Amino acid sequence: MARLNVFLLLAVVICSLGVVTSQHKARQLFQALEVQQERARQLEVEFGQLQLELSTWGTAPRIEKIAVEKLGMHTPEIEALPLAAKPAGGASR
Amino acid sequence: MMRFKGKVSHKFAESPLLELRMPPWRSRLMALLILGSFVVLIGRAFYLQIVNTDFLQEKGESRYRRDIEITASRGRIADRHGDVLAISTPMKSIWAVPPAATLTAEQTRQLAELLETNVQQLARKLDGERPFVFLGRQIPPAVAERVAALKLPGIGQDKEYRRFYPTGEMTAHMVGFTGVDDKGLEGVELAFHGQLLGQPGSRSVIKDRRGQIVEDVGSIKPPQDGQDIRLALDSKIQYLAYSHLKQAIADNKAQAGGVVVLDARSGEILALANWPTYNPNNRESLTGSQLRNRAVTDTFEPGSTLKPFTIAQAMESGKVRFDTIINCAPGRLSIGKATISDAHPHGALTVAQVIQKSSNVGAAKIAAMLPSQKMWEMFDAVGFGQVPRLGFPGEVSGRLRPWKTWKPIEQATMAYGHGISVSLIQLARAYSVFARDGDLVPLSLTRVDSPAPRGMQVFSPQTAREVRAMLEMAVQPGGTAPKAQIPGYRVAGKTGTAHKLSGGRYANKYVSSFVGFAPASEPRLIVAVMIDEAAAGQYYGGLVAAPVFAAVMSSALRTLGVAPDAPLEVAPGPTKSPILKARF
Numbered sequence: 139m140a141r142l143n144v145f146l147l148l149a150v151v152i153c154s155l156g157v158v159t160s161q162h163k164a165r166q167l168f169q170a171l172e173v174q175q176e177r178a179r180q181l182e183v184e185f186g187q188l189q190l191e192l193s194t195w196g197t198a199p200r201i202e203k204i205a206v207e208k209l210g211m212h213t214p215e216i217e218a219l220p221l222a223a224k225p226a227g228g229a230s231r
Numbered sequence: 232m233m234r235f236k237g238k239v240s241h242k243f244a245e246s247p248l249l250e251l252r253m254p255p256w257r258s259r260l261m262a263l264l265i266l267g268s269f270v271v272l273i274g275r276a277f278y279l280q281i282v283n284t285d286f287l288q289e290k291g292e293s294r295y296r297r298d299i300e301i302t303a304s305r306g307r308i309a310d311r312h313g314d315v316l317a318i319s320t321p322m323k324s325i326w327a328v329p330p331a332a333t334l335t336a337e338q339t340r341q342l343a344e345l346l347e348t349n350v351q352q353l354a355r356k357l358d359g360e361r362p363f364v365f366l367g368r369q370i371p372p373a374v375a376e377r378v379a380a381l382k383l384p385g386i387g388q389d390k391e392y393r394r395f396y397p398t399g400e401m402t403a404h405m406v407g408f409t410g411v412d413d414k415g416l417e418g419v420e421l422a423f424h425g426q427l428l429g430q431p432g433s434r435s436v437i438k439d440r441r442g443q444i445v446e447d448v449g450s451i452k453p454p455q456d457g458q459d460i461r462l463a464l465d466s467k468i469q470y471l472a473y474s475h476l477k478q479a480i481a482d483n484k485a486q487a488g489g490v491v492v493l494d495a496r497s498g499e500i501l502a503l504a505n506w507p508t509y510n511p512n513n514r515e516s517l518t519g520s521q522l523r524n525r526a527v528t529d530t531f532e533p534g535s536t537l538k539p540f541t542i543a544q545a546m547e548s549g550k551v552r553f554d555t556i557i558n559c560a561p562g563r564l565s566i567g568k569a570t571i572s573d574a575h576p577h578g579a580l581t582v583a584q585v586i587q588k589s590s591n592v593g594a595a596k597i598a599a600m601l602p603s604q605k606m607w608e609m610f611d612a613v614g615f616g617q618v619p620r621l622g623f624p625g626e627v628s629g630r631l632r633p634w635k636t637w638k639p640i641e642q643a644t645m646a647y648g649h650g651i652s653v654s655l656i657q658l659a660r661a662y663s664v665f666a667r668d669g670d671l672v673p674l675s676l677t678r679v680d681s682p683a684p685r686g687m688q689v690f691s692p693q694t695a696r697e698v699r700a701m702l703e704m705a706v707q708p709g710g711t712a713p714k715a716q717i718p719g720y721r722v723a724g725k726t727g728t729a730h731k732l733s734g735g736r737y738a739n740k741y742v743s744s745f746v747g748f749a750p751a752s753e754p755r756l757i758v759a760v761m762i763d764e765a766a767a768g769q770y771y772g773g774l775v776a777a778p779v780f781a782a783v784m785s786s787a788l789r790t791l792g793v794a795p796d797a798p799l800e801v802a803p804g805p806t807k808s809p810i811l812k813a814r815f
Binding site for chain 2: 164165168169172183186187189190192193194196197198199202213217219221
């Protein structure tokens with residue numbers, strides 16, 4: 139009887155230590171998850187900011203300004219436009 | 232058990248010590264008292280565990296459990312190609328609880344420096360008796376971090392969003408803007424506020440002593456980010472429309488103006504530009520005039536751009552054919568006390584020439600053949616006098632009086648677009664009946680991916696095609712708007728030059744307009760241009776608005792890669808055409 143009691147006591151102690159460790163591990167993993175989720179949010183924010191930057195750099199007025207002033211480009215005169223022949227059955231003329 | 236010799240063991244109850252003579256009620260009383268105390272204890276336990284348990288549970292949890300709100304961001308607005316027109320990015324608001332905020336002078340100075348405010352002002356805010364005060368809103372996260380690093384007592388931060396508009400003033404009226412608390416105030420931001428708005432979520436967590444989240448408890452309500460809106464707008468075409476309009480306003484010293492570009496096939500609004508405009512990212516000194524989305528909220532008397540509708544109705548009811556001769560001599564027509572006149576008298580004109588030369592007398596005579604009710608029904612069917620219902624704030628219906636109150640002179644003036652008022656967007660949409668085969672296309676602010684919806688049939692396809700041919704004549708030499716020609720494309724359109732009403736009288740101020748579509752063989756785009764009070768000498772629609780139309784239309788067609796439907800010849804120079812002969 140006494141042996142059985144000692145055995146059970148031991149079993150209880152081991153189990154409760156197990157619970158403590160797994161709880162600790164769970165919390166550690168949860169913390170890691172939190173960190174990653176926070177990172178995901180940060181990246182989302184950064185993506186938005188980069189998108190904003192992209193469209194700010196890519197606005198038509200800026201592109202035109204650079205094309206005209208820096209690169210010396212201009213819209214071709216209409217006579218200078220070569221026209222590709224339309225494939226058969228294309229839009230009506 | 233140890234036993235000692237010489238001692239007698241007794242059971243407790245037989246102990247001689249108990250041989251006292253006590254009255255039996257005393258022990259009963261004690262028993263009763265003890266029992267009574269147990270009853271009280273059990274009652275108390277019952278009260279705490281069963282009756283008051285919720286309250287106590289909550290109090291207990293509140294020591295470690297926190298409800299956290301998860302913010303949701305507002306949806307993005309993008310153009311049809313996905314280029315971002317409006318986007319939210321997180322910012323911080325910095326607040327103080329003045330009674331708790333006891334800062335040293337040095338700390339106040341540091342804070343003021345970071346927030347870029349005046350030290351005295353900040354100190355006054357912190358000295359106030361108010362329990363809560365915002366010190367700064369929409370502070371960039373980097374600055375907010377430095378404020379947090381100062382670890383000032385009574386100063387806190389909250390997350391909030393700031394909306395950015397990368398395309399700025401170019402799309403200001405279309406996109407609109409939001410207020411500081413993310414509420415849509417103008418344009419699409421207001422029209423689609425419900426869809427753009429996100430629903431914040433929440434979660435309950437257990438926090439440890441250091442404030443770190445240890446565990447989720449209970450269910451998590453995920454945040455719902457606002458929906459992204461994909462507009463029909465094409466930012467390239469919008470830019471073209473905006474820059475050509477801006478240029479034309481400067482060249483003509485005009486007060487205001489607007490351009491609307493519609494896709495004739497789908498009814499999508501590809502561009503909508505107004506002048507004056509504003510920068511939605513910096514709205515410190517806004518005036519009402521800048522804010523107005525004129526193309527939608529302002530009405531004007533359209534002038535001759537309405538003639539094709541009158542004539543189409545007359546053709547539809549079989550009153551005239553395109554080659555019916557209308558005598559427009561001597562360029563004047565008296566109805567009652569009033570006289571209608573042409574700027575330059577014409578003789579006998581065919582119906583087609585009435586459009587080409589834009590004769591008021593001709594249009595009035597044709598209108599006289601129509602019953603007022605029929606004319607009203609037609610105007611109503613093409614959308615005049617009706618709110619377009621795009622969802623824009625301040626959309627107007629324009630003025631179309633009930634036909635029963637029309638006098639003959641009014642019917643005559645309405646034939647050439649006076650005594651009726653429309654908005655630019657209504658006018659552009661109405662022209663879809665000619666650009667399509669007689670049906671009125673429903674407009675869409677958002678991208679339409681499904682096949683084009685068929686609108687309500689107003690005219691027969693036959694009539695629509697004939698009017699289209701007449702509108703092409705108006706743009707050719709001999710018409711009112713040779714400047715609307717585009718090399719490589721057949722163009723159809725109509726000029727309008729209307730006197731402005733000022734204090735109930737027609738003043739010497741004009742609204743110049745042009746509405747047209749191209750390629751005429753298979754119309755793809757409708758462009759409507761309106762220039763208000765051109766003051767640089769020219770004011771005819773054919774001279775002021777038509778060049779804007781041509782510039783916007785040709786570049787937009789090229790952008791969309793629409794195949795030319797005419798030989799690539801250089802347009803005849805404007806000097807060759809007697810444009811000035813025709814007025815209105």
